[in-house]
Each structure stands twice: as C-alpha cells, then as structure tokens.
Amino acid sequence: MADMGDNTPVIIGVGQVSERIGEPGYLERSPMDLAGDALRAAFADAKARRSLPKALDTLVGVRQFEQSATRYSAPFGCADNVPRAIARRVGANPARAIHEVVGGDRPQRLVGELAAEIAAGRSKLAAIAGAEALSTMRSLLARGETRDWSEHRRGNQEDRGPGLEGLSDRTALKHGVAAPIYAYPIAENVRRERMGLNLADYRTEIGRLFAPFTKVAAANPHSAAPTERSVEELATLTERNRLVAEPYGRLVVARDQVNQGAAIVLASVAEARRLGVPEDRWVHVHAVADCAEPPLFSRAEMEQSPAAVAAISRTLEVAGVGWENVSTVDLYSCFAIPVFNLIDAFGLDRDDPRGWTLTGGLPFFGGAGNNYSSHAIAEAVVRCRAAPGSFALVGANGGTMSKYAAGIYSTMPADWSQSRWQSLGKIKPAFEVLDSFDGEAVAESFTIIPGKTGETGTVVARAGTARVCANTSDLSVVAALRGGKLSGRPVRIEEGENGQNRFWFL
Structure with missing residues (x-):
C-alpha cells in the first residue's frame, strides 16, 4: 500500500449501537445520544494512536424521521443543529457541519461525496453519523411520559433541507x-400480475425472499426484531401479521420502531498514517454511483427502477468487478420490490447462497430511518476486513425507489487519481400525471388500505398518454380488485370531493 496517493480515501472506522426496551443495559437514549455513541464506537474501531475527534474536519448528520416529513412528529423536541449536537458528544469541532437531506440512499451517497472531497484534498478526516429512537419515543408516549430531547447548538451548519421535492x-x-408503505404496494401489484400470481401466492413469493433475511436478523445483536420466521409466518395474514396495504402484511414492511445508531469514518491515506491507524483497519471505496427517478406514477414501468439498475451497473463498472466477484451483498429492503427489481433486472437468483442482506433487512433488523445504509456499510466493512481482498456491495434506496446509491468496498487498494464517485442525474418522466380526470381509463395497478371505517381501494389507470389515480370505498369494487387480474380492465373515473377522484368498473 506504500505507493498509494496521499489523498486516497479509506474507511478507517465504523460503529453501531442499539438498545431494546426492557433488556439489560437499556438507557432510553435519545437519537443524538445514540448517534454520538455510534461515532465514538467508530473512532474506537479505527484503533488510532492519536485523537480522531480533534482531527475531524467534516461531520454529516443524517436527518432523523422527525425532521424529514410532516407525518412524523417530534413530541420531545430535537436538536436544531444535528451535526454539532453529535460532534459535542465526542469532543469534536469540525470546520464543516452538514445536515443531509431525506433518503435511505444518503449515507451510501455521502460515502462517495466525502471520499471525493478527500481525494480532491478538501478534507482529511470526515464522518457520517445518525440514529433513530422511535421505539423509545413511542414507548414513553404510551406510558404517558415525556422527555426533553430539544437541543440548541451554536456553530455553522450546512442544512441541505428535507429535499422532499420530486419524491x-x-x-x-x-x-x-x-x-x-402505501405507494410500494402499487408497484408490487404490477409485478405480481405480470407473474400471474394471486395475492395469497404473491405473499408467499415475498415470504420466500424474506425468510432468509430473518435468519440473518436473528443472529445480529443490533436487530430490532431478532426472530427467525418461516415463509408461512411471513406470508399468512393473521391478527399479528395484519394487512397494512395489499399485498403487504405487517411483518414484511420496514420496521421504524428502532433504537439504533451507526457511523462511518473516512480519512485520507496520509491522515490515516499520521493518526496512527493500522493499515489492517483500512477499507477502500472502490466505487460509488447514484441515480434518481421521477415520481412513481410518471415512470415508464411502475414496478421497475432503471435508476437503481444504472447506479449498481456503473458502480460495478467503475470498480472493475462483476456480480460474480462480489462476496457479500446488502440490497436495501424496506419492502420486497426494491430487491425484486434488482434480482429481476440482473437475472440473479432469489436464493443465491450469498444472500441479499448483511444486517437482516429493514423489516427485521430495523429500518433506522434515513440511516439504515450506514449500518449496511458498517457490516460490509467488517466482512471486508474478515476476508481481505474480497468485495462487498451495498445498495441503498430512497423514497419510493426514487433514488438509489451503490458502493463497492474491499481491502484491496483503489486508485482515486480520478474520482470513483459518479452521480448519474435523474431519469426523465415517461407519463404526464393528472390531478383530476373525468372519463374512461385503463387500470394498471392498485392497492387496498384498511381503515377504521372500512377499506379504501386505490387504482392507478392510464388515460391515453397520461396516468390518473382514483379511490373507492364501495365494497363490491374493493372485492373485485382482489378477485382477479386488474391490469387492462376499463374503469370510469370522475372527480370527487377534496380533489380525490373516484372510480368504478365498466
């Protein structure tokens, strides 16, 4: 490794922390406490001889759920300067503090961005850290208790905003x-009908994909739900595995009730040497690529994400490896379709012995908000160190297959004389999407969502060169949605109250 350029970026430390309610050592930590502990663990993981906190020049705080969308609240308050709040907990004062936008893709994309900053000489030591404590928050609220997690921290902050536009x-x-949780079923049902499966059989298809994930989760000490489950348990709707939106039962959707934090530390080769980080801790970033999609209803095929395929394809190309060279893989699994999308596109085997998760997956390990892929990358780094020269691939998804970032890691050196981070832009929309419509259309997909007053059926239909969405609460129409193939059936749509279109079959 002596011939590597001084500005070559390497991951030198990763850290994960977690706690489960009622278990020994449970401390009711806030998200900032969890993130701080994760960053402290990542610094310790580097085994440096000199202080890493004092040398840290860049820190990115991953945006919490409570700061990501209006449907999540922060009843206990939150930090107004997330990266500075995390930095304070480890004794760091970085010159640059960034609060990242929304998206499960962001930690993986940030590895590419920060590696490129290091390669360009604009940074020497950088870190990514984030956490969620929704499990603790909801437990406290259920008991009628409160806490004060609000926090004001001075110092500059590059707040990139939620970044929800176009999702x-x-x-x-x-x-x-x-x-x-309601949009993905619409994509899933397109794939289901193309496979010629009914809803029950497709739930089995999802169960076959995810049952091996539960085995990994059961062995992971940081899992929120460390229970191995059978295909039948995952596929059968019961009171415990209630329907959340056709075709999903509760057990196969991302689990946001977690208390988890993770952090990643990157350095230049020169800085790693100056700080006394042993070379056996170094893991090289061989490639990172990212790409984005237009909103779901405007895509050419709603069950596919060419952006995810493009991101992984470019990452493999830049790294100079193929799928056959990758030993360990984590594909973002908030729902089944982001995994199926890649298995289908690349002609992969659902039952590949390598498996498709390193953590246990978001429904079982836990969907730690926008920070899940930090956990996946941490696991990938551990695998690379354990098998020097092997390659690990991490795929990270944001939104409703809205954006995707992929990375390749190995202890083998990577030449960063030219950037190995490539941002591929955004795929153009294929359909106009109409807010209101009155007339006949052709159905493409649907979901059914249970509610307190009954079920609501939602259909997406094609009207010429445009798509339109419509709802129904008519029990006979909802039953017909479940009863057979929907795609290609003519529907009548008219504009209803509150901007909601309604539909019925012709």
Missing part, C-alpha cells in the same frame, strides 16, 4: 398513497 406525485398525496 411523490401530488395526486398520490391527495389519494392517500404518497407514503412509501
């Missing part, structure tokens, strides 16, 4: 399917 169609919001 969802306005009509999806009006019809109640903008949140990923």
Whole structure:
C-alpha cells in the first residue's frame, strides 16, 4: 500500500449501537445520544494512536424521521443543529457541519461525496453519523411520559433541507398513497400480475425472499426484531401479521420502531498514517454511483427502477468487478420490490447462497430511518476486513425507489487519481400525471388500505398518454380488485370531493 496517493480515501472506522426496551443495559437514549455513541464506537474501531475527534474536519448528520416529513412528529423536541449536537458528544469541532437531506440512499451517497472531497484534498478526516429512537419515543408516549430531547447548538451548519421535492406525485398525496408503505404496494401489484400470481401466492413469493433475511436478523445483536420466521409466518395474514396495504402484511414492511445508531469514518491515506491507524483497519471505496427517478406514477414501468439498475451497473463498472466477484451483498429492503427489481433486472437468483442482506433487512433488523445504509456499510466493512481482498456491495434506496446509491468496498487498494464517485442525474418522466380526470381509463395497478371505517381501494389507470389515480370505498369494487387480474380492465373515473377522484368498473 506504500505507493498509494496521499489523498486516497479509506474507511478507517465504523460503529453501531442499539438498545431494546426492557433488556439489560437499556438507557432510553435519545437519537443524538445514540448517534454520538455510534461515532465514538467508530473512532474506537479505527484503533488510532492519536485523537480522531480533534482531527475531524467534516461531520454529516443524517436527518432523523422527525425532521424529514410532516407525518412524523417530534413530541420531545430535537436538536436544531444535528451535526454539532453529535460532534459535542465526542469532543469534536469540525470546520464543516452538514445536515443531509431525506433518503435511505444518503449515507451510501455521502460515502462517495466525502471520499471525493478527500481525494480532491478538501478534507482529511470526515464522518457520517445518525440514529433513530422511535421505539423509545413511542414507548414513553404510551406510558404517558415525556422527555426533553430539544437541543440548541451554536456553530455553522450546512442544512441541505428535507429535499422532499420530486419524491411523490401530488395526486398520490391527495389519494392517500404518497407514503412509501402505501405507494410500494402499487408497484408490487404490477409485478405480481405480470407473474400471474394471486395475492395469497404473491405473499408467499415475498415470504420466500424474506425468510432468509430473518435468519440473518436473528443472529445480529443490533436487530430490532431478532426472530427467525418461516415463509408461512411471513406470508399468512393473521391478527399479528395484519394487512397494512395489499399485498403487504405487517411483518414484511420496514420496521421504524428502532433504537439504533451507526457511523462511518473516512480519512485520507496520509491522515490515516499520521493518526496512527493500522493499515489492517483500512477499507477502500472502490466505487460509488447514484441515480434518481421521477415520481412513481410518471415512470415508464411502475414496478421497475432503471435508476437503481444504472447506479449498481456503473458502480460495478467503475470498480472493475462483476456480480460474480462480489462476496457479500446488502440490497436495501424496506419492502420486497426494491430487491425484486434488482434480482429481476440482473437475472440473479432469489436464493443465491450469498444472500441479499448483511444486517437482516429493514423489516427485521430495523429500518433506522434515513440511516439504515450506514449500518449496511458498517457490516460490509467488517466482512471486508474478515476476508481481505474480497468485495462487498451495498445498495441503498430512497423514497419510493426514487433514488438509489451503490458502493463497492474491499481491502484491496483503489486508485482515486480520478474520482470513483459518479452521480448519474435523474431519469426523465415517461407519463404526464393528472390531478383530476373525468372519463374512461385503463387500470394498471392498485392497492387496498384498511381503515377504521372500512377499506379504501386505490387504482392507478392510464388515460391515453397520461396516468390518473382514483379511490373507492364501495365494497363490491374493493372485492373485485382482489378477485382477479386488474391490469387492462376499463374503469370510469370522475372527480370527487377534496380533489380525490373516484372510480368504478365498466
């Protein structure tokens, strides 16, 4: 490694922390406390002989759920300067403090961005840290208790804002399917019908994908739900595995009730040597690429994400490896379709012995908000150190397959004389999306969402060169949605109250 350029970026430390309610050592830590502890663990993981906090010049705080969207509240308050709040806990005072935008892709993309900053000589030691404590928050609220997690910290902050623009169609919001837990089923049902499966059989398809994930989660000490489950348990709707939106039962959707934090520390080779970080701690960033999609209803095929395929393809190309060279993989698994999208596109085997998760996946390990892929990268680094010369791939998804970032890691050196981070831009929309419509259309997909007053069926249909969304609460129409193939059926749509279109079958 002696011939590497001084500005070559390397990951020198990773850290993960977690706690589960009622277990020994449970401390009711706030998100900032968890993030600070994760960064402290990452510094310790580097085994440096000199102080890393004092040398830290850049710190990125991953945006919490409570600061990401209006549907999440912060009943206990939150830090107004997240990166500075985390830095204070480890005794650091970085010159640059960044609060990142929303998206599960962001930690993976940030590795590329910070590695490029280091390669260009604009940074020597940088870190990414984030955490969620939604499990503790909800437990306290259920007991009628409160805490004060508000925090004011002085110092400069580059707040990039939530960055929610372009993640969802306005009509999806009006019809109640903008949140990923309701939007993803619409994509999933396109794939299901193309496979010729009914809802029950497709739940089995999802169970077959995710059952091996639960085995990994059960062995991971940081998992929020460390329980191995069978295909049947995941596929069968029960009181415990209640329907959340067709075709998803509760057990196969991302679990946001977690108390988890993770951090990643990167350095230039010269700085790693100056700080006395042993070379056996170094893991090289061989490539990072990211790409974005237009909102779901405007895409050419709603069950596919060419952006994810492009990001992984470019990452493999820049790293100079193929799927056959990758030993360990973590594909972002908030729901099944982001994993199926890549398995289908690359012709991969669902039952590949390498497996598709390093953590246990978001429904089982836990969906630690926008910070999940920091945990995946931490696991990838551990695997690379344990098998020197091997390659690990991490794929990170944001929004409703809205944006994707991928990274390749190895202890093998990577030449950063030219940047290995490539941002591929955004794919252009293929369809106009109409907020209101009156006339006939052709159905493409649907979901059914249970509610206190009954079920709501939501359909996405094609009207010429445009798409339109519409709802129904008519029990017979909802039953018909479940009863057979929907794609290609003619529907009548008219504008209803509060900007919601309504539909019925012709």
